[in-house]
Structure formats: C-alpha cells, structure tokens
Amino acid sequence: MMKEENLRMRIKEAAVEHFNRNGYHGTTIRSIAGDVGCSLPMIYYYYKNKKELFDEIVKRDYFQFLSKQELNLESGDVIGGYTKLIHSLNSLSSYDKHLYRLGVKVYLSFDGDAEHIQDMDTYEETVYVSHAARIKPHLVGSADCNLIAHTLMHLLDTLIMEIVVKGKTLPEEQIRGEISLILERYQKRSSMTEQASMAT
Amino acid sequence: MMKEENLRMRIKEAAVEHFNRNGYHGTTIRSIAGDVGCSLPMIYYYYKNKKELFDEIVKRDYFQFLSKQELNLESGDVIGGYTKLIHSLNSLSSYDKHLYRLGVKVYLSFDGDAEHIQDMDTYEETVYVSHAARIKPHLVGSADCNLIAHTLMHLLDTLIMEIVVKGKTLPEEQIRGEISLILERYQKRSSMTEQASMAT
C-alpha cells in the first residue's frame, strides 16, 4: 500500500494553481488530472468531490499556513519585525505563495461561497486585535492607537497584495521605509531592542 | 423600434453583479436572463456572446469610469483632495460600485484573461506617475518622494479595497486620518490653499 500517496499532494498543488488562475467554477477536474498526469477518477479516489478539494485548501491549509506565518512575527522591534515578516514573503515557496494568494482571493469574496467568507471575516477580526495589542506598548501616549493600527494593517495588506497577489518582489528597504513612515515617529524611545535602527 | 432599448442596460447591470459574485466562468447566460426576466437569446440580441459582454464592461466601461473618477481629484489641497475622492466612493451608485469592484478583481488577475491584465497594468503605470507628480510639489526637499508616493498609493489602494471590494463604509475622519499619517508632516507650509486644515 501507499505506492503513490504523494499523488494526493501533486493533485492539490495543481488544484491550487488552477483555482488561482481560473477560479472555482473555471477549474475542471479534467484539467487538474491532465496537469498531474493521472486519470480523472484519481481525483475522486483522494477527494470526495471538487468542493472538498477546494475546502481542504481554503478552509484547512490556508489557515494552517496563516498560523505558521504568525509565529514568524517576533515581538520586540516592531518595525523590524513587520519588515522581516513581509520581506520573507518574497521567498515563499511557489506552492505557499499560491496558497496564500488563493486565500486572499477568497477573503476578498472573489471566489468561494458565503461559508468561506464567514471564516475569513472571523479570522480577520482576531488579527486586527492582535496587531493593535502588539503595537500599543510602543506608541507614545498622544498617538491615536486605533488609527495607527488600522493604517498599519491597511499598509501591510497592500504590501502582501503586491508580493503575493501581483507577484512583485519588494526590496527590504522599501518595505521598511513604508512601515517606518507610519510607525517611526510614534515609537517610544525605550523599545526592548534596537531603539534606533531605522534608516532615514 | 426601440421599444425596450434599456433592456440592454438591464442585462449589463445583471451581468456585472453575476461576474462579481461568480466570476466569468461561474456566470451563466441563463442566470443573467433569469435575473433580468427576459429570455435567454435576448442576451445574444444585444451582445455577440458572453466574452463581448464581459469585455464591454471590463475593457470599456471600467476605464471610462476611472477617467471620470480622476476628474474628481481637485488639485490644491492634497490631503483634502484625496480624502474627498476616497470618501466619495462610499456613496457611489450600486452599479458603479460593482463596476469598480469587477475592475479591481480583474486588475488583481482574479478574473478575466491575460489580455485584460495587460490593459490594467498599462493603466496602473500612468496612475502612479500622475500621483507622484501631484504630490511632489507639496513635499519638503528632504522627503523621499518616491517612497511617499508609493506608500500613499498603497494606502489608497487598501482604502478603495475596503469600501469597494469589502463593502465597508469608512467615515471621512478615518480616511483623512490615515492619509494625513503619511502626508501631513511632509507638506510644505505654502500649499496653494488651506495651509493648516488637518485635524490632529
């Protein structure tokens, strides 16, 4: 047994690419099988149907990926941490990039159904809260924490979009520059590490 | 003759909604006809085929809409101008909002084909150049104009996304706040109008 269990993974890899390029409805089981080089019913051997294949990617793998990503955000140096996190997206594996991209697509309601959107919105709220909590201790009292947290999240979202969705490669200095533009002047002098590490 | 020429427009309105919700491949001519309340071949009476219907929306109407939008950006007060432009998206007609949303979807390569993407990328470059030229005279010499222009465009993109794609309603103060966060301290004292109009 288990002659070709990795066929299951190869099917999923091809599926992620097709869902990305052609959407759920534009993706055919036949074209996935064709790309993988297996027969059509093999998809049904490993997955109950088209929707279950899509769901495993978008409802399970995508959120697992996001959790893994979150762990890469070290606390301490705020600007440096976010810069590194975003910059690391440049060198994501091709599969992870497509997985991320498909997740964003569904998050924006550009694919999937109402059920998926619900999951995404629930998750998004927790992300905002955690970001706000992370930057709060680094702001001076006069700063509007909510505004800055929102603006930061908005900026991070577009940077992610540029790299993951549009496929561009952003240099670390630019990422740091844009993030600093928002956070720099509000940082407390006494951050745990690297009080003055930003480039002017 | 011309008993119901507005049927053509009603078909397009329904089409924009369906392309938004279900994508090009997920949209069926039958469902459009069903929504409009006409028979299926009426779509073919006004449009050569599905692709031509999609193209008229995405390749013609969307860019016409963008041109119209661009005219709403008054020069002079930079922060106020961008704030007003973005805030006006909240009260776009339902059709224009869907049209905008579909355009963004194609711009991000989430729908349409390579041909559409090409048009979008060409247009995007001209937009960046015009934004950079617009804010340049308002920056003090020490500021990195390119960085600020990029960051501003990124921020505007997410604000547009929140309103047009995610369907949220953003209050004017928040929009002005986020834009100010980037532009405020770099503005020259001697802008043509309203030297000190921002809220702290």
Add this chain to the structure above:
DNA sequence: ATATTATTATAACGTACGTTAGGTATAGGA
C-alpha cells in the same frame, strides 16, 4: 499460493452550459 486491499484506468451517465435556428408579434413608413 491465494485472498485481500490499495491504487490505477476506461468508459459512460446525466446535467448544464454557450450558442443558434427558426419563428412570432409589433410598429412605423410607403
């Protein structure tokens, strides 16, 4: 060696799609 289970394939089913053929009714111009 044989029974059993895991992995693969061929061929087909029913359904829904994009599109068209062919026809009907209406309305203004001659």
Add this chain to the structure above:
DNA sequence: TCCTATACCTAACGTACGTTATAATAATAT
C-alpha cells in the same frame, strides 16, 4: 394596407462538465 425592420420568444444542438460504475493491476497479508 402591406412591407420591413425591430424586439422578442420556444426549442433545440453540440459540447464539456462533475461524477460514478466497473474493472484491471499491484502490493501486502495469511
């Protein structure tokens, strides 16, 4: 009044889709 073009319809064609029935191989267990 008849003609012609416009605005619409019902019905169908061919194709491609998601899915399954069925069967052949290959590996393992007994």
